[in-house]
Amino acid sequence: MNLERLPNEEKLTLCRKYYFGGFAFLPFLWLVNVVWFFKEAFVEPTYTEQLQIKTYVKRSGLGFLLWVAVLTTWITIFQHFRAEWGEVGDYLSFTIPLGIP
Amino acid sequence: TVPCVRLLNATHQIGCQSSISGDTGVIHVLESEADLEWPLSKGPNPPYMVLLESSLFTKSIMMKMKNASSRVAGVVVVQKTSPPEFSPHTTCPNENTGVYTETYDHNLAHCNTTVWNPRGNGLSYEEFDSPVFSLKEDNETEVIKQCYFDHNRVVNGSGLQYPLCAMQLFSHMHAVTDTATCMRRSSMDFSTSPVMVCDPLGGYNVCAFIRPYNSTAFGHKENESVVIAAARLDSRAFFLEDSTGAEGSVSGFVTLLAAAQALREATQEAPPTRNILFAFFHGEVFDYIGSSRMVYDMKNNMFVIDLDNVHSILEIGQVKTLRSGTNLFLHSDPVSRRNNTVTNLVKNLQSSTAGLNFSLVETDFSQPLPPSSFQRLLRARAIPGIVLADHQTDINNRYYESFYDNAAHLNLTYPSNLSPEEQLEFVTDTAKSLTEVATAVARALFKQAGGNNSQVNKINADPKTVTQMLYGFLVRSNNSWFQAVMAPELKDILHTLTSIKKVLGSSLRCVFCLSEPNPPQYYVGVAKSSHQANALTYLVQYLLANLTGTATNLTQSQCKKPDELPNESTYLYSYLWVQGVVPPNSTQRESFCVRTAVRLVKAVSPAFDLGDYISKEYSTWTKSQWKFIKARIFLVASRDLEMLTLGVGVAVLFTSLLVTYFVRTKADVLFSSVREPNNAAY
Numbered sequence: 121m122n123l124e125r126l127p128n129e130e131k132l133t134l135c136r137k138y139y140f141g142g143f144a145f146l147p148f149l150w151l152v153n154v155v156w157f158f159k160e161a162f163v164e165p166t167y168t169e170q171l172q173i174k175t176y177v178k179r180s181g182l183g184f185l186l187w188v189a190v191l192t193t194w195i196t197i198f199q200h201f202r203a204e205w206g207e208v209g210d211y212l213s214f215t216i217p218l219g220i221p
Numbered sequence: 222t223v224p225c226v227r228l229l230n231a232t233h234q235i236g237c238q239s240s241i242s243g244d245t246g247v248i249h250v251l252e253s254e255a256d257l258e259w260p261l262s263k264g265p266n267p268p269y270m271v272l273l274e275s276s277l278f279t280k281s282i283m284m285k286m287k288n289a290s291s292r293v294a295g296v297v298v299v300q301k302t303s304p305p306e307f308s309p310h311t312t313c314p315n316e317n318t319g320v321y322t323e324t325y326d327h328n329l330a331h332c333n334t335t336v337w338n339p340r341g342n343g344l345s346y347e348e349f350d351s352p353v354f355s356l357k358e359d360n361e362t363e364v365i366k367q368c369y370f371d372h373n374r375v376v377n378g379s380g381l382q383y384p385l386c387a388m389q390l391f392s393h394m395h396a397v398t399d400t401a402t403c404m405r406r407s408s409m410d411f412s413t414s415p416v417m418v419c420d421p422l423g424g425y426n427v428c429a430f431i432r433p434y435n436s437t438a439f440g441h442k443e444n445e446s447v448v449i450a451a452a453r454l455d456s457r458a459f460f461l462e463d464s465t466g467a468e469g470s471v472s473g474f475v476t477l478l479a480a481a482q483a484l485r486e487a488t489q490e491a492p493p494t495r496n497i498l499f500a501f502f503h504g505e506v507f508d509y510i511g512s513s514r515m516v517y518d519m520k521n522n523m524f525v526i527d528l529d530n531v532h533s534i535l536e537i538g539q540v541k542t543l544r545s546g547t548n549l550f551l552h553s554d555p556v557s558r559r560n561n562t563v564t565n566l567v568k569n570l571q572s573s574t575a576g577l578n579f580s581l582v583e584t585d586f587s588q589p590l591p592p593s594s595f596q597r598l599l600r601a602r603a604i605p606g607i608v609l610a611d612h613q614t615d616i617n618n619r620y621y622e623s624f625y626d627n628a629a630h631l632n633l634t635y636p637s638n639l640s641p642e643e644q645l646e647f648v649t650d651t652a653k654s655l656t657e658v659a660t661a662v663a664r665a666l667f668k669q670a671g672g673n674n675s676q677v678n679k680i681n682a683d684p685k686t687v688t689q690m691l692y693g694f695l696v697r698s699n700n701s702w703f704q705a706v707m708a709p710e711l712k713d714i715l716h717t718l719t720s721i722k723k724v725l726g727s728s729l730r731c732v733f734c735l736s737e738p739n740p741p742q743y744y745v746g747v748a749k750s751s752h753q754a755n756a757l758t759y760l761v762q763y764l765l766a767n768l769t770g771t772a773t774n775l776t777q778s779q780c781k782k783p784d785e786l787p788n789e790s791t792y793l794y795s796y797l798w799v800q801g802v803v804p805p806n807s808t809q810r811e812s813f814c815v816r817t818a819v820r821l822v823k824a825v826s827p828a829f830d831l832g833d834y835i836s837k838e839y840s841t842w843t844k845s846q847w848k849f850i851k852a853r854i855f856l857v858a859s860r861d862l863e864m865l866t867l868g869v870g871v872a873v874l875f876t877s878l879l880v881t882y883f884v885r886t887k888a889d890v891l892f893s894s895v896r897e898p899n900n901a902a903y
Contacts, residue, residue, distance in 0.1 A: 206402070218416070219396075219397060220397060221397045
């Protein structure tokens with residue numbers, strides 16, 4: 121979808137939808153929000169709705185970074201300690217690799 | 222090719238593992254122990270795949286290669302000459318599951334008084350993280366050696382020229398850590414098709430009473446007293462599917478089979494007061510699977526008798542060929558010796574050798590029992606018993622539980638000009654001496670069971686049966702006698718299968734079956750969920766049926782459903798339709814129905830029924846599953862050449878990207894539009 125052809129109110133509505141959608145444990149929506157609306161929020165000359173879009177983009181960015189931090193930490197811990205956790209590790213896993221602890 | 226596979230128990234994993242995409246190494250044929258320097262440190266092209274002959278397959282060489290696993294990708298053992306002695310088993314077999322625990326007698330536990338297998342180097346119980354395969358000396362091995370001589374030989378100490386001959390071994394095992402982990406992973410089913418990771422070891426015990434009981438009535442039998450005659454069926458080797466166990470197990474159970482035959486007539490004419498149970502236990506090498514199962518069944522009223530009915534036990538251990546004048550030894554348990562309960566049995570045994578060429582000598586009273594199934598029965602109840610063996614102190618079998626314990630080790634030699642059928646009938650010296658032992662055992666059992674003393678001297682084992690059994694079990698199982706005693710639907714198992722390539726986990730698909738006449742495999746194998754035993758179990762079942770049962774006149778359909786007939790009962794007997802012999806003037810076999818008291822009793826460790834996978838009481842051995850096992854050789858290029866090829870490829874990719882980009886941006890310059898003169902002509 122080409123944002124150039126949309127009127128500004130519709131751009132704001134779209135950005136808001138993606139921002140609120142990301143709260144449903146969907147951090148990729150926030151990433152899309154940041155990437156897609158970055159030019160609109162920070163590069164384009166000012167227009168009325170731009171301030172709102174800027175806040176949405178900034179908050180989406182923060183939310184996404186938070187998710188990245190949490191997931192990276194959990195994935196690192198799990199991959200490192202799964203073998204040591206024995207039974208708990210097996211119950212937390214969906215596919216267990218064959219032949220290695 | 223026979224691979225070394227992974228086995229697991231409650232605490233450890235043993236055996237070998239390869240990586241999931243196989244282990245590749247440059248082939249190096251090891252000539253001596255000093256030559257190990259080359260793959261371990263001097264050689265310039267690690268990793269190496271070490272090919273060694275069986276005489277170099279020693280613990281020191283294997284441990285050195287295990288410690289240098291970054292330079293040694295795998296080991297291939299070529300079976301050639303046998304070393305003077307080799308036993309990969311532990312020094313104290315089954316030390317935690319026998320009767321000698323700390324509580325029973327502190328001094329006798331953990332082989333403190335007698336080390337039973339002093340030659341044992343424990344190689345079978347080591348863990349290797351690189352694949353180890355075994356090859357026979359045949360055309361394939363020649364190809365491998367030729368490839369090595371053509372490409373890999375070091376010329377005057379100078380460096381080797383690429384391309385080099387390399388070998389890749391695939392034997393990726395699915396199970397890890399221990400039995401509890403792999404059983405847990407096998408039972409978790411998140412997806413629609415759960416992946417089975419390991420299988421418990423087990424099989425079937427073969428049991429026969431001379432006076433059968435109703436097979437549905439379990440538990441204690443009033444006023445019944447049973448003498449158990451036991452032997453073990455299985456053995457193992459470092460490479461599990463190469464187990465032969467000639468002295469270790471075959472000598473014992475062949476003797477007991479011959480004794481069972483010898484007792485048939487006497488017990489039918491004048492039945493003794495006590496019953497006799499012939500019990501052939503399977504899985505004894507792996508912490509007494511068969512005997513622990515029988516004891517468990519007896520204690521929980523799942524067997525036709527229980528421990529109170531057992532009067533005494535005579536177990537036949539390894540009984541090697543005797544030169545005339547040598548003795549066999551009677552082992553008993555020192556703790557129960559103090560109660561003098563064994564003296565009667567000893568007396569009966571010693572008097573049974575009258576007129577035979579050997580005598581039975583008791584061992585030192587303070588010496589414990591050797592590893593034997595009797596230990597499990599003793600662990601449950603103080604029953605008097607004797608283990609008959611050819612060693613006075615430690616086990617003198619030079620090849621205990623190894624793949625050299627074969628017909629040659631038992632001195633089973635035949636004159637060279639005989640055909641296979643003539644070899645089957647030829648009575649070897651080994652057979653003659655085992656026949657004498659079987660006669661003594663049969664007479665002793667008869668007396669122990671309270672039989673009439675006047676009948677004893679008529680009990681004699683048949684040397685022809687013994688030699689035929691030895692031939693069939695150790696040389697060639699596809700012979701006319703074995704064919705005659707087997708059922709028609711089972712006759713194909715006699716083309717035994719030394720090279721079974723297991724495809725798709727545990728289902729035994731015979732992808733590459735050799736129809737070579739080889740002896741059956743003695744390793745207990747995994748307990749299959751269907752009622753299928755392995756070849757050895759069926760052979761012993763049908764042989765025992767033939768030697769102790771009676772031929773009937775039933776037709777084949779009657780044999781399947783004998784209950785409809787007035788005098789037959791499937792509660793007491795089992796009815797087996799066997800092929801029979803081919804009469805000299807015809808091609809059709811004279812099949813008939815045998816009525817026999819022989820039954821197969823499931824022999825899986827109670828730990829799996831109880832779900833106690835960390836049990837210290839019962840065997841917890843399982844075998845890992847795998848997808849495929851294969852090996853291949855090919856020529857491999859140097860690393861530099863590989864990197865160069867990759868670099869050139871990447872460079873070509875980037876160059877083409879650049880060229881495409883430039884052509885695209887300058888397209889209007891390069892492809893200046895030429896007006897088509899006749900474009901409006903259509």
